[in-house]
Amino acid sequence: MSAPKDRMKLAAELVSKGAALLAEPCPLDGGIQVRYRGKVYCTVHDDLSSIAKTTMVSFDTVVAQLREVLLTKLNEAATKLGAEKDGAKQDELVSLMTKYFELLQKLPQK
Numbered sequence: 001m002s003a004p005k006d007r008m009k010l011a012a013e014l015v016s017k018g019a020a021l022l023a024e025p026c027p028l029d030g031g032i033q034v035r036y037r038g039k040v041y042c043t044v045h046d047d048l049s050s051i052a053k054t055t056m057v058s059f060d061t062v063v064a065q066l067r068e069v070l071l072t073k074l075n076e077a078a079t080k081l082g083a084e085k086d087g088a089k090q091d092e093l094v095s096l097m098t099k100y101f102e103l104l105q106k107l108p109q110k
């Protein structure tokens, strides 16, 4: 279990991510409760550190995966474009590549 000071820090971190502090204390131990993503957590007996960590890790993971997928698709489309003779299909590929590229640029930079 983490120290009470750390727990309050984690509760504040969750609030900054959109969690709401509840007026009602925990029925088990009277601890402060927060509602986060539709679930109620107690700042005393629930492990807030894993909740805060999980959200951060999964966001980074998604961004990293998305970047990889987009780069692969962009590369595939570029290869197809190089071999494509049909004007309409070239146009389709270019607009597809533009979308991949725009999305790539919107991803958070490391």
Ligand SMILES: [Zn+2]
Pocket: 026, 027, 028, 029, 030, 031, 042, 043, 044, 045, 046
């Ligand atoms: Zn509790």
